[in-house]
Amino acid sequence: MISKKSSMPLLFLENCFVMEQTVLAVDIGTSSLKAAFVSEKGKISAFSRRPFLLCNTEHASKEWLPAFQNALQDLVSQSPEIRPSGICVSGNGPTLVAQSGETLLWNEKVVQLKSSSLFIPRLLAFKDKFSDVWKKSGLVYSGPEYFLWLLTGESCTILPEKRFESAYWNKQLLLESGFSNDEINKLPSFTEPSHKVAGLSRKASSFLGVEEFGIKEGLPVFCGTPDFISALVGTATVKPGVLCDRAGSSEGLNFCTAVPLEGEKIRTLPSVVPELWNASVLLPDSGSKFDSFKLKIERELGSQIEYSVLVQEIIGNDGTNASLDQGKYLMIQTALNLKDALGILKDAAAKKRIPFPDEMRVAGGQAKSALWNQMKADITGMKISVPYCPDAELLGDAAFAFTALKVFPNLVCASESLFSKAETFYPQNY
CATH class of the missing domain: 3.30.420.40 (ATPase, nucleotide binding domain)
Incomplete structure (x- = not known):
C-alpha cells in the first residue's frame, strides 16, 4: 500500500508535466547572424543578433561560425535552463561559398542569362571570379548549406520543393551552360527542408564551447531553407x-x-x-x-x-x-x-x-x-x-x-x- 501511494504522484508528474520542447533557430543574413531559442508554442525565450564586419566582401563567410559562437554565449546567458532539441539553419541565397570560404554573395551583380535558374548565372560568375579556387575546391555550397557543413561535416543542397529544380539546376541545364561532369560533381546533391543533416560534430561542438548547455556533439542539425x-x-x-x-x-x-x-x-x-x-x-x-x-x-x-x-x-x-x-x-x-x-x-x-x-x-x-x-x-x-x-x-x-x-x-x-x-x-x- 505504501509503495502504491508513493508511486502515484510520480506517475502523475510523468503524465502531466511534460517539458515543452525548444529548438535553436539560426539565420545567416547579409549583414548579420540572428539566433533564437524558440519553443513549440512559438515563444522566443532568448534572441541574439551579431553584425558582420566582412559583409559584402569575398571573405563574408569567414565570420559566420565565430558570430554563431558569440550569439550562443548570449543566448545561454539569457536562458541558461534551455536545452534545445535541435538546430535548424536558414540563410541568404543564392550566395555561393567554396569549402575554403571564398564567398560570392547573393547581391553581387552578375551577368544574367536567359534561364529560369537563379543559381547558374552565379555559378558561372563564381567560376570566373575565383577560377583557381573553383578548380581546387572539392565542393561549392549555397550559404546555409556551407554553414550546415561547418556544423556537421556533411554536405547537401536544400531544394525547398521539387518544383524548384529549374530555379536551381539539373544536369542538363548545367551541361548546356558549359559545365563539365567533374564540375557538376562539385555541387552537393539535393535534400529537402526539415531533413536531418547529421548530429553536431565534435569539432564544431568544441569550437562553440557551450556543451554544458546541451549544444554538444550529436545534437540534431536540420535543414531550413533560403531565408525568404x-x-x-x-x-x-x-x-x-x-x-x-x-x-x-x-x-x-x-x-x-x-x-x-x-x-x-x-x-x-x-x-x-x-x-x-x-x-x-x-x-x-x-x-x-x-x-x-x-x-x-x-x-x-x-x-x-x-x-x-x-x-x-x-x-x-x-x-x-x-x-x-x-x-x-x-x-x-x-x-x-x-x-x-x-x-x-x-x-x-x-x-x-x-x-x-x-x-x-x-x-x-x-x-x-x-x-x-x-x-x-x-x-x-x-x-x-x-x-x-x-x-x-x-x-x-x-x-x-x-x-x-x-x-x-x-x-x-x-x-x-x-x-x-x-x-x-x-x-x-x-
Whole structure:
C-alpha cells in the first residue's frame, strides 16, 4: 500500500508535466547572424543578433561560425535552463561559398542569362571570379548549406520543393551552360527542408564551447531553407490568400496562391507547400538604402542610434533638419513603391479571379517600428499585421525543426501553430 501511494504522484508528474520542447533557430543574413531559442508554442525565450564586419566582401563567410559562437554565449546567458532539441539553419541565397570560404554573395551583380535558374548565372560568375579556387575546391555550397557543413561535416543542397529544380539546376541545364561532369560533381546533391543533416560534430561542438548547455556533439542539425522562404513559413504565408511584406536588406511582397500569377514585374516561384505558389514583386534596395542612410546619420552624430529612435526622429522632424528630411523622403518613397507593388499583384490576381486581401503581414527590420508600420498602412491603405517574432525566418526555421521532430504532423500545421500576431495597424488619413 505504501509503495502504491508513493508511486502515484510520480506517475502523475510523468503524465502531466511534460517539458515543452525548444529548438535553436539560426539565420545567416547579409549583414548579420540572428539566433533564437524558440519553443513549440512559438515563444522566443532568448534572441541574439551579431553584425558582420566582412559583409559584402569575398571573405563574408569567414565570420559566420565565430558570430554563431558569440550569439550562443548570449543566448545561454539569457536562458541558461534551455536545452534545445535541435538546430535548424536558414540563410541568404543564392550566395555561393567554396569549402575554403571564398564567398560570392547573393547581391553581387552578375551577368544574367536567359534561364529560369537563379543559381547558374552565379555559378558561372563564381567560376570566373575565383577560377583557381573553383578548380581546387572539392565542393561549392549555397550559404546555409556551407554553414550546415561547418556544423556537421556533411554536405547537401536544400531544394525547398521539387518544383524548384529549374530555379536551381539539373544536369542538363548545367551541361548546356558549359559545365563539365567533374564540375557538376562539385555541387552537393539535393535534400529537402526539415531533413536531418547529421548530429553536431565534435569539432564544431568544441569550437562553440557551450556543451554544458546541451549544444554538444550529436545534437540534431536540420535543414531550413533560403531565408525568404523561411520568413514566409514564419509568417504562416502557407495558404492561398495570405500576403506578406518581407523587408530586410532587400524587400519582397509575397502572395500565396493556388495558381501561378503572371505579370511583367512578378516573379512566381513554387511555394514550399506542394501545389501552392508564391507570387512576389521585389523592391531590391529598400532596406539597404535605409541602412546606408542610418550609417550616414550615425557618422554625423558620432555614435550609434537605435532603429526605432531614428524612425521617431525622422517622422517627428519639423523640416529644420535636412538629413532627417532625406530619411522621411526615403521612408515615404519605400511605402509608395510598396503601394505600386500591391497594385501589380492585385491586378494579376483579378485576371485570375482571385480575391485580394485587405491585410498583409510584415517581417524584417521595418516591422520593428510602429511608426513605420503605421505609415505603410496609411499610404497603402492596407491593414498591417506584425508577428510576435518580426525576425520571421527564425520562426520558419523552428517550424522545419519541429516538423522533423514530429511535434507537428506537417509544415503547414507547424507554421500556423507558431505564428501569432502581436499588433495590427489600420490605415488612417495620411
